[in-house]
Amino acid sequence: MRRAFRFQLRPTARQVAALTAMLDDHRALYNAALQERRDAWRHPSRTSVRYTAQAGQLSEIRAFDPDQARWSYSSQQATLRRLDKAMAAFFRRVRAGQTPGYPRFKGRNRFDTVDWPKDGDGCRWDSDPNHPTRTRVRLQGVGHLKVNQHRPVRGTVRTVSVRREGRRWYVVVSCADVPTEPLPATGSAVGVDLGVASLATTSGGVHYANPRFAERAAGRLAAAQRDLIAVEALNVGGMTRRARARPDPDAPGAFLPNGQGAKSGLNRNILDAGWGVFLNVLHAKAESAGRVVVEVNPANTSRTCAACGHCAAENRRTQAEFVCTACGHTAHADVNAAANILRVGLARQAAQAA
Numbered sequence: 032m033r034r035a036f037r038f039q040l041r042p043t044a045r046q047v048a049a050l051t052a053m054l055d056d057h058r059a060l061y062n063a064a065l066q067e068r069r070d071a072w073r074h075p076s077r078t079s080v081r082y083t084a085q086a087g088q089l090s091e092i093r094a095f096d097p098d099q100a101r102w103s104y105s106s107q108q109a110t111l112r113r114l115d116k117a118m119a120a121f122f123r124r125v126r127a128g129q130t131p132g133y134p135r136f137k138g139r140n141r142f143d144t145v146d147w148p149k150d151g152d153g154c155r156w157d158s159d160p161n162h163p164t165r166t167r168v169r170l171q172g173v174g175h176l177k178v179n180q181h182r183p184v185r186g187t188v189r190t191v192s193v194r195r196e197g198r199r200w201y202v203v204v205s206c207a208d209v210p211t212e213p214l215p216a217t218g219s220a221v222g223v224d225l226g227v228a229s230l231a232t233t234s235g236g237v238h239y240a241n242p243r244f245a246e247r248a249a250g251r252l253a254a255a256q257r258d259l260i261a262v263e264a265l266n267v268g269g270m271t272r273r274a275r276a277r278p279d280p281d282a283p284g285a286f287l288p289n290g291q292g293a294k295s296g297l298n299r300n301i302l303d304a305g306w307g308v309f310l311n312v313l314h315a316k317a318e319s320a321g322r323v324v325v326e327v328n329p330a331n332t333s334r335t336c337a338a339c340g341h342c343a344a345e346n347r348r349t350q351a352e353f354v355c356t357a358c359g360h361t362a363h364a365d366v367n368a369a370a371n372i373l374r375v376g377l378a379r380q381a382a383q384a385a
């Protein structure tokens with residue numbers, strides 16, 4: 032798995048000056064590249080400038096500007112790529128019919144990071160696993176910087192970033208092939224339903240209510256002694272997840288409230304964000320703990336009886352109450368759904384093992 036490690040740097044006064052100059056020059060490059068894109072966009076022909084065209088000018092810039100020539104070519108490419116991403120996000124929103132603000136020039140306090148896409152290219156992570164106090168990171172144009180390495184770095188260092196936060200400087204190394212730390216397996220499994228009344232509900236009957244605590248809930252869930260965690264798959268962006276129309280059994284042609292109201296507008300956006308954070312954190316934490324997360328298709332999980340398998344819209348009496356019209360099984364509707372999600376998850380895992 033991939034993982035990032037973050038450490039504080041201990042630069043000398045001379046190195047702080049060099050780091051600051053490095054940020055300033057990368058910021059100037061970013062702003063100049065943005066200016067070129069703006070000019071092209073404002074031109075009546077509405078031409079667009081691409082990353083390759085901008086990166087192609089780097090050699091020339093370095094040839095006539097000795098300040099820019101001090102720094103790594105690769106970190107300058109990374110800065111141009113960062114602008115390219117911001118522009119791509121801008122145009123994506125324009126195409127989606129939104130009116131986003133055009134990407135802005137970066138002021139001195141708005142540009143804090145320089146990235147090196149590859150260890151050994153303009154930067155070098157220099158550490159001895161037996162002597163972590165001797166760890167240094169060498170940056171082109173800055174020199175050898177002391178790293179306050181308070182814990183070991185595992186895996187293979189792939190990318191290096193340096194970041195200014197207030198008056199402090201940090202290095203972030205992103206590593207590949209980091210071994211996972213398995214927790215003792217207990218043979219148990221859990222299903223998770225994502226809902227409106229509660230952000231998440233487990234098959235064990237635990238409700239995680241508040242979307243604001245999505246991150247903590249996911250962490251707690253992943254840390255619990257579980258082998259398998261089955262969650263419902265959300266559509267990308269979660270935007271197409273909709274409550275179904277529910278016919279009223281007592282009045283043909285009429286429909287019962289189905290929570291659709293709660294699943295619209297701002298409420299929905301907050302829920303979508305909460306579910307997204309929950310799933311992201313769950314995947315990350317579960318991976319590092321050696322847990323398996325399976326995402327299952329949630330179709331029918333809210334109206335199928337977890338006890339007998341009878342599937343009918345009428346089973347779901349209210350948002351919270353599930354009463355099976357075939358066997359009489361009664362449960363909290365979200366707990367019933369979570370149990371179905373677990374069953375589907377276990378079946379999928381068994382099918383994959385076979």
Ligand SMILES: [Zn+2]
Nearest residue numbers: 336339355358
């Ligand atoms: Zn039943």
